[in-house]
Amino acid sequence: MTSTQYPSLRIHCPCAEPVTDDDDQEEPEPDSPSKPAPPPTPETTTKLELPPSLDNPFALHTLNSLYFCDVCMVLRCERCVVEEVVQIYCPACLHVYSADTAGGANEASKVTRKGVRGDDVTFCSRNCLQCPLCFTNLIMLSQSTSDGSEASGTVYLQCPHCSWDSRYQPRNLTFSKHSSLYQQVRKLSGNTKADEASDTTTTTTATSRFAALSSFYQQLYESLDAEEEESNAHSAPPSPLFSKRANRSLETIRFMKSHYSKQGGAAASSSPSLPAVTPASVLGTLGRAGGVSSQKAREYGEKEKERYVEYIDEEAEEEEALRVRDVTTLDFTPTLSQRLANPFFRPARTSDLLPLPTRLRARRAKRCRACRHILVRPDVSSRKVSSSSSSASSMATGAASTVATAFRINLLSKNYLPSLRITYLPSTSHAPASSPYQAGFIPHVTYTFVLTLFNPLYEPVKITLASPPRTPRHSHLVTFLTPLFEIGPNIEDDWDLQALASLRRKFSELKRTGTANIPLSQESGRGGPNLGIIDRGRNWTSVIFEVVPADARGSEIVVPLFVSVAYEAEVEKDFTARGDGIGGTRDGGLFDKEQRELAFWSVLRIGKVIQ
Amino acid sequence: MATSERGRETSEHLRDIAGLRRQLSSSSPSTPGATASFASSPLLSPSTRQQHTDPPLILDIGARGIRAGIAGAERPICEIPIAPDRNGRIQNHVLWDLDMRNTKMEDVHDILQAILRDVYYKYLLLDGKSRKVVILENPMMSVQLKKLIAFVLFNYFQSISVTYMLSPVCSMLAAGARTALVVDIGWHETTVTPIYDYKPILSAVQSTTRAGKRLHDIVSGILNEFTSVPPSFDEVEQFIGRAMYCSNIDTTTSSSSQQAFAVTLSGNTYYIxxxxxxxxxxxxxxxxxxxxNMDDIECFPIPDLVASCxxxxxxxxRASMLSRIVFVGGCSNIPGLKLRLLEEVRNCLVSSSSGKDVEPPKNFRPWTITDRSRIKAIxxxxxWSGASLYVSREREYLLSGGAGGTGSLAIRRIRAETASGTSHGTSSSFRILGEVERDKFLLDKVYADNIFDWTVPAKYA
Structure with a gap:
């Protein structure tokens, strides 16, 4: 387990249903709004049950990483949104490679993306390259000639972090052009062998080998096409490699006939390095068909050897093994991550390393998985304005089409759900003054914490906290002194600054004196129901909770906390953005006021009990 | 209550639309021309229309990592090893255990989903919904795992269809051969798959636990002798990947190469x-x-495994297999290992003719010295590259109007043929598994339960 920062607070997303639950087939999670989602009966006398996935780390998120669907009125995590790539850009030069305009007519952008070949769309095809050792962005410098002038136009690359320098590599990498370095590097990685005669790694020839194999299979398919034209009426599946055995003998004759008839031409036109489709391969294609005699099968077996295979280069392999045997340090062997980082070939030694292309990134739109409502849509308009006329040639336009950072729609949970913060309140009487997060918690000692809730809504909210009195696994004792309280609306007002300042003062005072000798409720002068409320401000309230660790040494104190937020939404005013008007009025007709309730489970990880 | 009701209503409405859209798109227009009619439908996004022209994704999901890329490329775009992440969500280095009983499928689901999310949106940068997916599977891959992968792909990434291809066949295709003996040295298992004329002979598939994990454990033990702190997983893997080599002969006697060796791996220094x-x-x-000489049946050495296969x-x-041995898998990249294994296979086969170690099977022609030179590796x-070759060719072929415009992606044929390639005495209980389609999988529970349930031949039949 990586070192966790205590205290940590994660919010549970209800979408984490177990996989084995096959009943919900279509949209598995969200349409059965499990616990936190509203059955918003205000009297929450029904027994709360801990969601079973509460200890699944994949179901727990920080508030900032959660979205909120204002149609379903449920929070949505990264697993219960559907993502769509809207824009692809380079993180280094911010160049936009493809943009999906908001509507439907995005033919142009599609063309742009199609225009960039296959894998190229994943890499920046300009000058953005990364250090092969430490993955920092390389800087391009122009090589000054001997007399100090920079007229040569030759450039080289240097890493600002580890000072890897392309000139000092064994291959002395300098580039004659200062544009599209990516293509130049790409070319280099294709033919390392040509440059370096002694280079023996088989990986370097992989590109040519792949191309050769590709055309080899193409030939096979072309021969199939001829066959297909001939036996058009035939119903058998016509793949050359995998034809139905039942029809083999018939096909054999047809195929061979057609093949031999075009054999001369095909063999002549094929490149010399490639073996043409030979009669043996035709026999081979049809394999052990019933109609082929054993004599021919044997012949096939003989000819099979000449097929398009490449034997292992035993010498090279042995040489490489000897090389590794004789090294005395690993400095000349790239690490596994350095090897994996190169998408074009697998470098065997550090000297083989080439600058890495920069992977592009995508800006994504996100939709609610249940109702397909858009939760996040990045604003791609800046590009549309700048280069609407030249989308095809936008590759070259440079700074005109850099990526925007704005969002058109961004429904985040932190704008709907209260954010929580935990502070440890040292108590002079029991606990040691040092922070128990590092020292560990001592069993059977009461620790006091302050939980502060901030209300992001424009309405005052009623908060209901619920927590099992003993934590599920190790049964540490947890007591929330004030389970029910209110928080004011999030309305801008300058007096709040004073309140914040007063809180800070109060906190420092508390830290000095400890909680033991302050009357928890009376100071706010509101009596019983507000017991445990330490302070409140414009849109926040701080309440106290106590933790008594059980005698489970070394265990982690994990507190499940249910937070329910109830408020009356005023839809007729300027808050329409929150819900669509139709639903609001209908609700208004059914109920006196639109009572809304949001609820979620959260997990507070307080710390560890001492060993 | 009201809000949730409203939400549900809207969502149902939208889902109807989505369903309609899916129905439209899944009616699989058979000829390229037929796609034109969809252009008029406002419901269809361009990506839906392009589903038949977009090259499929190829995913190679192994126990230790995922390779992903687009068909037609020479290499996968990304290779993501499985490692504990910063959030502490992934805590293991492997996706599943060899013994599936020790594997929590929920965990595999979560990790797979998280990693595939990275694959789609960080590396490939595309939406899953317009793509078909080809998955490479080991012949020994468990059925529940295959089902889980399909579940994740369909549910979270909205793949149109998922097709499973046998990874040894693809390895062979990437070697340009049609007959081969594929030795895949993976993490949990080393699998030997004979393929004759493009048909894997699944009844003869053999596997052993002498694979990456075992090597890892051995090396970990050895490194531990040189330090006080037990080496971390990464250190061991770095050592294996960077410092290990294999000599062609046992060098125990020759002391010429007694070189001291100092490795510093993430802080710890080992003097070898x-x-x-x-x-x-x-x-x-x-x-x-x-x-x-009493190896467990699950951990035969690789040469013996080849012989037994x-x-x-x-x-x-047999003869044609032997001149076409393909070594693939992570460990096969260790310099010299292929040669050594090849040499050992030669030794094993030739010596086993004397019949003292391995029980000489019936009708096993004794191997002679001349056979020795015929045993070769390619x-x-x-x-991954093999699958890419095959899928892109097949796709081009179909797009160019081949196959008379009939049928969907013909990958299913390789599967149909490979699965029924049982000429060498297997039961006929193979279910033909072609393309698994999303709608069928998600809506038809019986289909989803049974589609992967073609019986892998009993391991020790």
Missing amino acids: PSSETRCSPLVQCFVRRAED LSRLGIDT TSLGA
């Missing part, structure tokens, strides 16, 4: 006294028999 230390674990792991084949197929670009 002799280069022998960097070679012998490989021999111990893959080649050497147990001391009492051959003994299950028909006489006519290079392969790897399973």
Whole structure:
């Protein structure tokens, strides 16, 4: 387990249903709004049950990483949104490679993306390259000639972090052009062998080998096409490699006939390095068909050897093994991550390393998985304005089409759900003054914490906290002194600054004196129901909770906390953005006021009990 | 109550639309021309229309990592090893355990989903919904795992369809051969798959636990002798990947190469006294028999495994297999290992003719010295590249109007043929598994339950 920062607070997303639950087939999670989602009966006398996935780390998120669907009125995590790539850009030069305009007519952008070949769309095809050792962005410098002038136009690359320098590599990498370095590097990685005669790694020839194999299979398919034209009426599946055995003998004759008839031409036109489709391969294609005699099968077996295979280069392999045997340090062997980082070939030694292309990134739109409502849509308009006329040639336009950072729609949970913060309140009487997060918690000692809730809504909210009195696994004792309280609306007002300042003062005072000798409720002068409320401000309230660790040494104190937020939404005013008007009025007709309730489970990880 | 009701209503409405859209798109227009009619439909996004022209994704999901890319490319775009992440969500280095009973499928689901999310949106940068997916599967891959992968792909990434291809077949395709004996040295298992004329002979597939994990454990033990702190997983893997080599002969006697070797791996420094230390674990792991010659049936050394695999084949197929041995898998990249294994296979086969170690099977023609030189290994670009070759060719072929415009992606044919390639004495209980389609999988529970349930031949039949 990586070192966790205590205290940590994660919010549970209800979408984490177990996989084995096959009943919900279509949209598995969200349409059965499990616990936190509203059955918003205000009297929450029904027994709360801990969601079973509460200890699944994949179901727990920080508030900032959660979205909120204002149609379903449920929070949505990264697993219960559907993502769509809207824009692809380079993180280094911010160049936009493809943009999906908001509507439907995005033919142009599609063309742009199609225009960039296959894998190229994943890499920046300009000058953005990364250090092969430490993955920092390389800087391009122009090589000054001997007399100090920079007229040569030759450039080289240097890493600002580890000072890897392309000139000092064994291959002395300098580039004659200062544009599209990516293509130049790409070319280099294709033919390392040509440059370096002694280079023996088989990986370097992989590109040519792949191309050769590709055309080899193409030939096979072309021969199939001829066959297909001939036996058009035939119903058998016509793949050359995998034809139905039942029809083999018939096909054999047809195929061979057609093949031999075009054999001369095909063999002549094929490149010399490639073996043409030979009669043996035709026999081979049809394999052990019933109609082929054993004599021919044997012949096939003989000819099979000449097929398009490449034997292992035993010498090279042995040489490489000897090389590794004789090294005395690993400095000349790239690490596994350095090897994996190169998408074009697998470098065997550090000297083989080439600058890495920069992977592009995508800006994504996100939709609610249940109702397909858009939760996040990045604003791609800046590009549309700048280069609407030249989308095809936008590759070259440079700074005109850099990526925007704005969002058109961004429904985040932190704008709907209260954010929580935990502070440890040292108590002079029991606990040691040092922070128990590092020292560990001592069993059977009461620790006091302050939980502060901030209300992001424009309405005052009623908060209901619920927590099992003993934590599920190790049964540490947890007591929330004030389970029910209110928080004011999030309305801008300058007096709040004073309140914040007063809180800070109060906190420092508390830290000095400890909680033991302050009357928890009376100071706010509101009596019983507000017991445990330490302070409140414009849109926040701080309440106290106590933790008594059980005698489970070394265990982690994990507190499940249910937070329910109830408020009356005023839809007729300027808050329409929150819900669509139709639903609001209908609700208004059914109920006196639109009572809304949001609820979620959260997990507070307080710390560890001492060993 | 009201809000949730409203939400549900809207969502139902929208889902109807989505369903309609899916129905439209899944009616699989058979000819390229038929797609034109969809252009008029406002419901269809361009990506839906392009589903038949977009090249499929190819995913190679292994226990230790995922390779992903687009068909037609020479290499996968990304190779993501499985490692504990910063959030502490992924805590293991492997996706599943060899014994599936020790694997929590929920965890595999979560991790797979998280990693595939990275694959789609960080590396490939595309939406899953417009793509078909091809998955490479080991012949020994568990059915529940395959179902889980399909579940994740359909549910979270809205793939149109998922097709499983046997990874040994793809490795062979990437070697340009049609007959091969594929030795895949993976993490949990080393699998030997004979393929004759593009048909894997699944009844003869053999596997052993002498694979990456075992090597890892051995090396971990050895490194531990040189330090006080037990080496971390990464350190061991770095050591294996960077410092290990395999000599072609046992170098125990020759002291010429006794070179001290200092490795600093993430803080710990190991002084390895002799280069022998960097070679012998490989021999111990893959080649050497147990001391009492009583290896468990699950962990035969690789040469014996090859011999045992051959003994299950028909006489006519053996010879052509032997000149086409393909070594693939992570560990096969260790310098010299392929050669050593090849040499050991030669030794094993030729010596086994005397019939003292391995029980000589019936109708097993004794191997002679001349056979020795015929045993050869061929290079392969790897399973991923093989799949890429095959899928892109097949796709081009179909797009160009081949196959008379009939049928969907014809990958299913390889599957149909490979699955029924049981000419060498397997039961006929193979279910033909082609393309698994999203709608069927998600809506038809019986289909989803049974589609993957073609019986892998009993391991020790």
